[in-house]
Amino acid sequence: DSGVTQTPKHLITATGQRVTLRCSPRSGDLSVYWYQQSLDQGLQFLIQYYNGEERAKGNILERFSAQQFPDLHSELNLSSLELGDSALYFCASSPQQLAHNEQFFGPGTRLTVL
Amino acid sequence: AQKITQTQPGMFVQEKEAVTLDCTYDTSDPSYGLFWYKQPSSGEMIFLIYQGSYDQQNATEGRYSLNFQKARKSANLVISASQLGDSAMYFCAMREPSRTPLVFGKGTRLSVIA
Numbered sequence A: 001d002s003g004v005t006q007t008p009k010h011l012i013t014a015t016g017q018r019v020t021l022r023c024s025p026r027s028g029d030l031s032v033y034w035y036q037q038s039l040d041q042g043l044q045f046l047i048q049y050y051n052g053e054e055r056a057k058g059n060i061l062e063r064f065s066a067q068q069f070p071d072l073h074s075e076l077n078l079s080s081l082e083l084g085d086s087a088l089y090f091c092a093s094s095p096q097q098l099a100h101n102e103q104f105f106g107p108g109t110r111l112t113v114l
Numbered sequence B: 001a002q003k004i005t006q007t008q009p010g011m012f013v014q015e016k017e018a019v020t021l022d023c024t025y026d027t028s029d030p031s032y033g034l035f036w037y038k039q040p041s042s043g044e045m046i047f048l049i050y051q052g053s054y055d056q057q058n059a060t061e062g063r064y065s066l067n068f069q070k071a072r073k074s075a076n077l078v079i080s081a082s083q084l085g086d087s088a089m090y091f092c093a094m095r096e097p098s099r100t101p102l103v104f105g106k107g108t109r110l111s112v113i114a
Helices: none
Strands: A005-007 A010-013 A019-024 A031-038 A042-050 A053-057 A064-068 A074-078 A087-094 A109-113 B010-014 B019-021 B033-039 B046-052 B064-069 B074-079 B088-095 B108-113
Touching (some): A074 A087, B033 B064, B046 B074
Parallel strands (some): B010 B108
Antiparallel strands (some): A031 A042, A042 A053, A064 A074, B033 B088, B088 B108
């Protein structure tokens, strides 16, 4: 158990819909990262928050947005869903922003768009 | 340009034997970190081992060791005494100090045979 929690574990929805994925980092970790793992793209970084502020952006679509709340949990919002958004979405946390600390991954949310 | 290359899509190893999973990386930054993660069929990402670019010795964690050859830009994972539970996808990743997210390779699927 990494200490990072993600809900829900599975999500099945239809095209055009909007979903919210939730992540609680390890106690004391200030950085939260979101990654998408799909069969064709592999593991891709989406976005990072550090202590409530956006710090880095990767290949995140405009239909996707995220935020980190004062209690440090984070939410990833996916809207106008398309079939290609079906993937495993991971949240990871680390204690510091730039140090070479490992990132601890949550169990992931498997999103299926029908 | 691809930052992390894992050239072995799949590997087989006999139980109790050692196996080496290859990883080469590309960076011009003198400071970086290299990571290996394991992803079993259940989907979670499990941190295995970390090597810093300035570390003098190869990292070891139990049955896992990292064969770090800086001049060759390679960071191979060695698993000794393979067990059936080692069957999983293995991802090599790199983190440069100027870029906070991890960059992953495409992974190697390891199958341990009894």
